[in-house]
Amino acid sequence: MNANLICPACGTQYPEDDVVWRCRCGSFLDLNDTFTCDPSRFRGPENLKRYASVLPLRNPSSAVTFGEGFTPLHPMVFYGIQVMAKMDFLLTTGSFKDRGAFLMINKCRELGIRSIVEDSSGNSACAIAAYCALAGIRAQIFMPAGNSSAKTVQVRTYGATLHKIPGNRSDCARAAEEAAGESYYAAHTRNPYFLHGTKTVIYEIMEQSRWEAPDYIFVPVGSGSQILGIWLGLQEMKRSGVIGRYPRLVAVQSEHCCPLKNNREGKQTPELPASPLLAEGIAIRIPPRMDQILEAVAQTDGDVVAVSDLDIVEALQASALQGVYIEPTSAAAVAAIKQYNGRLKQSDRVVVSLTGHGLKASARMETLINTA
Numbered sequence: 001m002n003a004n005l006i007c008p009a010c011g012t013q014y015p016e017d018d019v020v021w022r023c024r025c026g027s028f029l030d031l032n033d034t035f036t037c038d039p040s041r042f043r044g045p046e047n048l049k050r051y052a053s054v055l056p057l058r059n060p061s062s063a064v065t066f067g068e069g070f071t072p073l074h075p076m077v078f079y080g081i082q083v084m085a086k087m088d089f090l091l092t093t094g095s096f097k098d099r100g101a102f103l104m105i106n107k108c109r110e111l112g113i114r115s116i117v118e119d120s121s122g123n124s125a126c127a128i129a130a131y132c133a134l135a136g137i138r139a140q141i142f143m144p145a146g147n148s149s150a151k152t153v154q155v156r157t158y159g160a161t162l163h164k165i166p167g168n169r170s171d172c173a174r175a176a177e178e179a180a181g182e183s184y185y186a187a188h189t190r191n192p193y194f195l196h197g198t199k200t201v202i203y204e205i206m207e208q209s210r211w212e213a214p215d216y217i218f219v220p221v222g223s224g225s226q227i228l229g230i231w232l233g234l235q236e237m238k239r240s241g242v243i244g245r246y247p248r249l250v251a252v253q254s255e256h257c258c259p260l261k262n263n264r265e266g267k268q269t270p271e272l273p274a275s276p277l278l279a280e281g282i283a284i285r286i287p288p289r290m291d292q293i294l295e296a297v298a299q300t301d302g303d304v305v306a307v308s309d310l311d312i313v314e315a316l317q318a319s320a321l322q323g324v325y326i327e328p329t330s331a332a333a334v335a336a337i338k339q340y341n342g343r344l345k346q347s348d349r350v351v352v353s354l355t356g357h358g359l360k361a362s363a364r365m366e367t368l369i370n371t372a
Ligand SMILES: *Cc1c(COP(=O)(O)O)cnc(C)c1O
Pocket: 095, 097, 123, 124, 220, 221, 222, 223, 224, 225, 226, 227, 281, 282, 327, 329, 330, 355, 356, 357
């Protein structure tokens, strides 16, 4: 396959086998390929290799894998609304980030990269550290010092080198970028291969829905790696004539960090506090791919929603009372459905992405929820 990397800012192209992680102009890069979605080619094992025909891997059969994928699409009820919950917190490391890490780390493997640098609020670091362990690649992870200790412990236990950075998420990204130097900066916030991995979630949702597009998909959005993966997949399906219309993509953020909403209203997003937000996984003040996220929302006639911590806790409990234990970041997407109460039709098919496992945030939840 003749893939090329292309800079969305200045148009410069790079051959796919160049080990570059950013353009000379400083921008992140995208893949210049278009994949054809032909459902008859999705055969074989129910794991991510099933989608090899739409994945930018040269040698998918030799990709390393945990056999991941095909998380259930499970019926739940929130605020009296019937929704289908995509249970991505059931992936190997406990979040949807495994999809992106699967592809990005296998690409690193194909490119002969032996060492990577990543910065993360937690879950992407866990996913990348686990796939690096599987692939035999050295991982250096930069994390904000105040983050959930469960994620920190998980990352270190996988054998990654952990650098705890005082300050907030932005300080952390800066430190990682500086350290990347000659190594490969495998940032889920920018890396195009990561997005082609996360796009497998929409392929699964569509297969599980017999290729009938839902009306709404609620997604928690930080850097946008999941929503942009979904958007990539949907475009591939529409271009290939597999779907006739797009589901509305609803991008959900915390009201303490909502750059998408602020952007719409022409406002700046204030600096984040040093202590982590409740929805720590979506606390990204300036998502590098913000314009692309807003474009995905606009093109799908979607929406941008900010939710309160109170609503997040309520959503988390409503989920747990149905036996599904998710982390607060993940519950933010559920909380956004509340704002759609009365706006959804009975016939609307609603999907909510449950992105992260509750066990990772138990310590934090103990202080929030009266379990007595
Ligand atoms: C990372 C993360 C998100 C946000 O994903 P982005 O790709 O940064 O938009 C949402 N939920 C959980 C649990 C996460 O770990």
